[in-house]
Each structure stands twice: as C-alpha cells, then as structure tokens.
Amino acid sequence: MHIAFVTAGGAGMFCGSCMQDNALARALMQLGCEVSLIPTYTPIRLDQEDVSDQHVFLGGINLYLDNLIPFWRYLPRPLVSWLDHPRILKWASSRGVGNDASTLGPMTVAMLNGARGPMRREYQDLVDHLLDRLKPDVIVFSNALLSGIMPLLRERFSGPILCLLQGDDLFLNQLPGKYRDRAIAAIGENSRSFAAFITHTRFYADLMSQFLNLDRDRFRQIPLSINARFxxxxxxxxxxxxxxxxxxxxxxxxxxxxxxxxxxxxxxxxxxxxxxxxxxxxxxxxxxxxxxxxxxxxxxxxxxxxxxxxxxxxxxxxxxxxxxxxxxxxxxxxxxxxxxxxxxxxxxxxxxxxxxxxxxxxxxxxxxxxxxxxxxxxxxxxxxxxxxxxxxxxxxxxxxxxxxxxxxxxSSTQAARCLMDACEELCVRLSTRESLAG
Structure with a gap:
C-alpha cells in the first residue's frame, strides 16, 4: 500500500503536529508501507529524523501573492516555482512571515475555495504531483484547512482520502468572526468527500464532529504516539x-x-x-x-x-x-x-x-x-x-x-498499525462497493 501523507509546515516553529506526522510516516515505512510525506506551506521543522519530501507544495509565499495580487495567479508555474524552494520559505519564516490566524482570514477563505479561488494553480500542481507521479492508494491530509483541494482532487481520484484532525478548531476560532464562519462552512462542504476523519482522542472526535457538523460515525481513532525508541x-x-x-x-x-x-x-x-x-x-x-x-x-x-x-x-x-x-x-x-x-x-x-x-x-x-x-x-x-x-x-x-x-x-509503531488498519478497511470497503456497483 502506498500512502501519500500531506502535512503542513509550522512557519519555522517546532510543531507537534508536524512531529506526529513525521513519526507516523517513519513508523509506517518501518512496517513495510510505502509512504510519501509531502510538506505544504513551509518546510517542516523537527527535532528528529526528517522523512519528508524536500519539495514544498502550496508554498506560503505564492499563496499569499495569489491572494494579494490579482495577476499573480495567472503567471506560468515555472516563473513562480522558485518561491517554493525550502530555503526561500525558511528565510521568509525567519523574517516574521508566520501563521497568525488573526491576520489570515481572507487568505484562509480563499484557500478553502480551492479551484474556485485564486490558488487554483498551486492546488493543480499538488494534484498533478499526487496522481501523475506518486499514484498512491490512499491519501491522508493532516488537517481540514487543506480541504480546499478536495473538489479538484476528486475529479481524478476515487480512492480513500482521510483527514487527520489535530487542532483545526484552535486556528479557526482565532479568525475574525466573518471569516471564521465562512471558513467553517467551506470546510463542511469540502469535507463531504473525505472517506473518514482521524483523531487521537474521543474528546476531540466529539468536539470536531459538532464543530464542523460532521457525522460522528465517520471518525476513527489512532493513539497519540511517540518515537518507539524512547x-x-x-x-x-x-x-x-x-x-x-x-x-x-x-x-x-x-x-x-x-x-x-x-x-x-x-x-x-x-x-x-x-x-x-x-x-x-x-x-x-x-x-x-x-x-x-x-x-x-x-x-x-x-x-x-x-x-x-x-x-x-x-x-x-x-x-x-x-x-x-x-x-x-x-x-x-x-x-x-x-x-x-x-x-x-x-x-x-x-x-x-x-x-x-x-x-x-x-x-x-x-x-x-x-x-x-x-x-x-x-x-x-x-x-x-x-x-x-x-x-x-x-x-x-x-x-x-x-x-x-x-x-x-x-508508540509510533502502534499508531501506524492503527492507521494502516483504517486505510486497509476503507480500501476493502471501496473495492466491495465498486464490485457491487459493477
């Protein structure tokens, strides 16, 4: 099984979600699973071995300029791709370009509009990479704020797509009121195409099912985990x-x-x-x-x-x-x-x-x-x-x-086994459904 795991960089911070995603990916690899860990926004910063791809998609600078300058989104990809280089993104993060939700309302809503919004070029680049190059069996997104890609992705990918929820409400609740409501509504719409949602606790599954108005039965749980060698x-x-x-x-x-x-x-x-x-x-x-x-x-x-x-x-x-x-x-x-x-x-x-x-x-x-x-x-x-x-x-x-x-x-190994079980179950369910439909 090949799992494409799409994570989100923390704008230069040591990020617990990044570390959890990286540890999960590494444990999945050790269990014999093929995994591609794909960073978005900025490179991930870790205090452990980094198994992520060095290419960053949905680069934060281009997303910002797409939303700020109308003509920017129409420039050919080769002219703007240099801004997604990890060194450029790390430099921008060190200069104070961060992820403070209180200032990111318009950009968050624009991102969640996906192919209908100004970031279509960036989303298309990630979709092409996922489906033309990686060809995964399952795709896992590390947060619901990435769900703007779902309509474009579902045009070409029918396999299971999971969403790992790890603190999305914290960011959304810091958005200015009108943007918060619009962002939550957009996530609810985009999330219809997820096969399942993953949380680390019952508490957070209960909270997010209500927060995003999602069916609680669509949630799976994997344990919060740490590197097994410790x-x-x-x-x-x-x-x-x-x-x-x-x-x-x-x-x-x-x-x-x-x-x-x-x-x-x-x-x-x-x-x-x-x-x-x-x-x-x-x-x-x-x-x-x-x-x-x-x-x-x-x-x-x-x-x-x-x-x-x-x-x-x-x-x-x-x-x-x-x-x-x-x-x-x-x-x-x-x-x-x-x-x-x-x-x-x-x-x-x-x-x-x-x-x-x-x-x-x-x-x-x-x-x-x-x-x-x-x-x-x-x-x-x-x-x-x-x-x-x-x-x-x-x-x-x-x-x-x-x-x-x-x-x-x-342990990360235990969490990886639980995630593999969920992916395999969803693949079997999808295959059975397609057989019956045929």
Whole structure:
C-alpha cells in the first residue's frame, strides 16, 4: 500500500503536529508501507529524523501573492516555482512571515475555495504531483484547512482520502468572526468527500464532529504516539545533578500552553516552604517574547532556581532534559487536542500533573501516568505537584505504569498499525462497493 501523507509546515516553529506526522510516516515505512510525506506551506521543522519530501507544495509565499495580487495567479508555474524552494520559505519564516490566524482570514477563505479561488494553480500542481507521479492508494491530509483541494482532487481520484484532525478548531476560532464562519462552512462542504476523519482522542472526535457538523460515525481513532525508541524503561540516574526536586515544563512558550499557570502553582508551593527548582524548555517565537518577559518577572521569587533551557534541536537532547526532572506539568489554558509532551515525559520516567481538560483525562486514563486537577485552580495544581515531588509509593507506582503503558499503547509503531488498519478497511470497503456497483 502506498500512502501519500500531506502535512503542513509550522512557519519555522517546532510543531507537534508536524512531529506526529513525521513519526507516523517513519513508523509506517518501518512496517513495510510505502509512504510519501509531502510538506505544504513551509518546510517542516523537527527535532528528529526528517522523512519528508524536500519539495514544498502550496508554498506560503505564492499563496499569499495569489491572494494579494490579482495577476499573480495567472503567471506560468515555472516563473513562480522558485518561491517554493525550502530555503526561500525558511528565510521568509525567519523574517516574521508566520501563521497568525488573526491576520489570515481572507487568505484562509480563499484557500478553502480551492479551484474556485485564486490558488487554483498551486492546488493543480499538488494534484498533478499526487496522481501523475506518486499514484498512491490512499491519501491522508493532516488537517481540514487543506480541504480546499478536495473538489479538484476528486475529479481524478476515487480512492480513500482521510483527514487527520489535530487542532483545526484552535486556528479557526482565532479568525475574525466573518471569516471564521465562512471558513467553517467551506470546510463542511469540502469535507463531504473525505472517506473518514482521524483523531487521537474521543474528546476531540466529539468536539470536531459538532464543530464542523460532521457525522460522528465517520471518525476513527489512532493513539497519540511517540518515537518507539524512547519507550524503553528509564535508567535510575535521573535527577542526579541536583539535590532539589525539579519541576519541569517543555512545550511552546505561548499563553495557551500555560507556563504562567505553572508559575502560579509554584508560588503556592513556595509559600508552603517547599524547596524545588523549575526548569522550562520549548520553542519561543518573536511574537511571544513579551509574554516570556512577564513570566521571568513573575518567577523572580525563585531566583536562580527558575531556568529556561531553550529549545533543543534534537530529540535526544529533549529527552535528556526530561530525564532530569522530578515531575512534569504543562497546564494548558485551552482544550488541548493532543498533549504529545506528556507522553514524552512519561516515557522519560517522569510523572505528570495536568489540568482536567481536553485530551489530558483520556491520556492519563490510558497511561496511568499522572494526576489531574481542576483546570485553572493554582492551589489544586500545587497540591498535586506536592504529592509527586517527593519519592514514595504513589510516585513509583505511577512511573512504572506510565513507562509500560506508553511503550505498549502509545508508540509510533502502534499508531501506524492503527492507521494502516483504517486505510486497509476503507480500501476493502471501496473495492466491495465498486464490485457491487459493477
């Protein structure tokens, strides 16, 4: 089976969805499946081995100019294709050309209009590549915002097309009101041609079926997963560098990820006279520099016991950081659809404390790898951290269960098998339907 997996670059950011897509593609290849991982908008940025195609389709610069300059969309493809070169797109991303939804309303709606809109040339280029060169059995899109291609694609491709939903609502809800409503309506129309939708949790399937007005029966679930080589039992040397317990955070530095909430809980612990260090890591973009400066000011009560370690460029360095922690928490202030970072912490032998919202309750239920507290309650947050910050039977039990359950239930290999099963089922169903029709 040949699967064409169309992913979306994060405009220069380390992107959890990109990493999940890349890890899935790599695991599918290891299971003997032929996979083409195709980046769109910008190159994907990863801290792991990149298995994606080096050619970027639907390049962000050309999409922008198509929508901005009326004549641009009519120029021959050879005259504009140089703007899709990965180096050009990386340069544009570094200059602040990003993916802030609040400024992308008109462009988002134009993209979702597909062949009827100004980006037809870009969509046609991707369709030709998929069908004339790759000739896949199944196509998987990593988000519903790519659904503008569906009418043009369905003119020539009758095989199964799946859509992996991983946070589309977050982007759509940030669009200005009139564009949000038009974008949701366009996605609903385009999505009629998808054979199935894939999510990582029941929570997100329920949310998106209502959000996009889709039949819940069309949803399949595959586990959120991490690189299988990091699911080996952790060693006992973790935390040897410091005699103090170490609370850790590793996610994008942005308000929605909730580092400020962790500072509030840390203040509660500090007021009780508990000694600890707080180490934070993750991608920090230019747009959130002011937010991080406020974080640093709010954490002054910790002195040099609060440290920001940046964003390691390789997953080995990230896991080394995680293995030095005592307890881990990313207290997101929104309904997180994934939560890849808590699986990584559990695999590194670190118990987690998370708010009871979004995907977190399901992941904690599946892994038994941590504790939940009522969202936006700093005192309850601090109380759960306190339970796990010191050695004890509860902590040992959680760490043991988490390592085993992540290894057995949330490896990339397990997720790839589930995705392959869904693809094979849809191919058989389509073949049976065609036979009966014939």
């Amino acid at each position: 699911t080996d039992p952790p060693d006992s040397s973790r935390g040897a560098e410091s005699s103090l317990p170490r609370i850790g955070y590793f996610a994008r530095i942005a308000p929605e990820k909730g580092l400020h909430n962790l500072i509030l809980a840390a203040r509660e612990l500090y007021a009780e006279g508990i000694s600890f260090e707080l180490h934070a890591g993750g991608y920090l973009g230019e747009a959130h520099q002011d937010y991080f400066e406020r974080i640093q000011k709010d954490a002054e009560f910790l002195g040099d016991r609060f440290r920001y370690v940046g964003s390691p460029d390789h997953e080995d360095a990230k896991f080394e950081f995680l293995r030095q922690l005592t307890v881990f928490s990313v207290p997101a202030s929104y309904e997180e659809p994934k939560g890849l970072y808590i699986l990584e912490a559990m695999a590194a032998g670190v118990p987690v404390v998370q708010p009871s919202r979004g995907s977190f309750p399901e992941l904690i239920e599946s892994t038994q790898g941590g504790l939940l507290y009522p969202a936006d309650d700093p005192k309850a947050h601090a109380a759960m951290l306190k339970r796990l910050i010191q050695p004890g039977e509860e902590r040992d039990r959680i760490v043991s269960k988490a390592a085993r359950n992540v290894r057995e239930l949330h």
